[in-house]
Amino acid sequence: MSAAATLRAAVLAQLRTVAGVQRVADGAGAKAAAVPHVTLRDIATTDWGTKDRAGREARVGVTVRDEHAQPARIEGIAGAVEAALLALPRDLPGWRVVTVVPVRCAVLGEGTARWAAMVDVRVRARGQGAAGHDQLQLCRVVRGGTVGAAGRGGGADLGRRQAAARGGGRLEDADRLPPARRQRGSGARSADRQP
Numbered sequence: 001m002s003a004a005a006t007l008r009a010a011v012l013a014q015l016r017t018v019a020g021v022q023r024v025a026d027g028a029g030a031k032a033a034a035v036p037h038v039t040l041r042d043i044a045t046t047d048w049g050t051k052d053r054a055g056r057e058a059r060v061g062v063t064v065r066d067e068h069a070q071p072a073r074i075e076g077i078a079g080a081v082e083a084a085l086l087a088l089p090r091d092l093p094g095w096r097v098v099t100v101v102p103v104r105c106a107v108l109g110e111g112t113a114r115w116a117a118m119v120d121v122r123v124r125a126r127g128q129g130a131a132g133h134d135q136l137q138l139c140r141v142v143r144g145g146t147v148g149a150a151g152r153g154g155g156a157d158l159g160r161r162q163a164a165a166r167g168g169g170r171l172e173d174a175d176r177l178p179p180a181r182r183q184r185g186s187g188a189r190s191a192d193r194q195p
Contacts, residue, residue: 003056004045006092011040011060014084020077021064036066036077053171054127056095059103060085064117071107071115078105078117085121095125 008026015038022034027041039093041061048055062081066074082105090097103120110116 001093003066003095003127004043004058006095007045007058007060007123007125008040008043010092011043011062011085014088015040015062017170018077018080018084018130020073020080036064036074038077039063039065040081049127056125058123058125060121060123062119064119065110066115066117067113068115069113071109074117075107076113078107081117081119082121085119088123091128092125092164095126096128098124098126121145 012024014060015021018024018038021036023037025039027039039062041063043058043060045056045058048057064074064078064081066077068074068142082102082162084181086102088097088100098120101122103122104121107115107117107119114131
């Protein structure tokens, strides 16, 4: 399952634990309900991976709506929603939540006795297991060409791949090159340095 889908399920489960909320809706297009109600607006994800592990950074947005004479009730619910999001479980199916950081918690007036609170958090998660690593390895590109399964060998192969990246993407074996091409680099440099 994707990081966004896994995170969405976990966030909705957390929002359902908030006391005083009449309804939890998934998506901004959900019909209005009895107030106060909570809507999971969106989860926007970007890459947060490393060379050997998949990772995602997500911005989770939640809206709380209420109709009350004073904003005190919605402020309390918004604080409870933020606390629920910050307490997301660290172990999710296929993902490990590394950090959850508050980004925004703002209460806005929407007219007479109508209030909306926007609660946003940033979640960073790393993929668990070898699946994320395999997917990253299959997509590795060296300038000018893709390194296939045969090009992911041991340490000697790594040097050839790095040399290929510097030299325009060719994966050529130095032993098979004609003598002129093997020595061209050093001779050209020394010729350029002469006055």
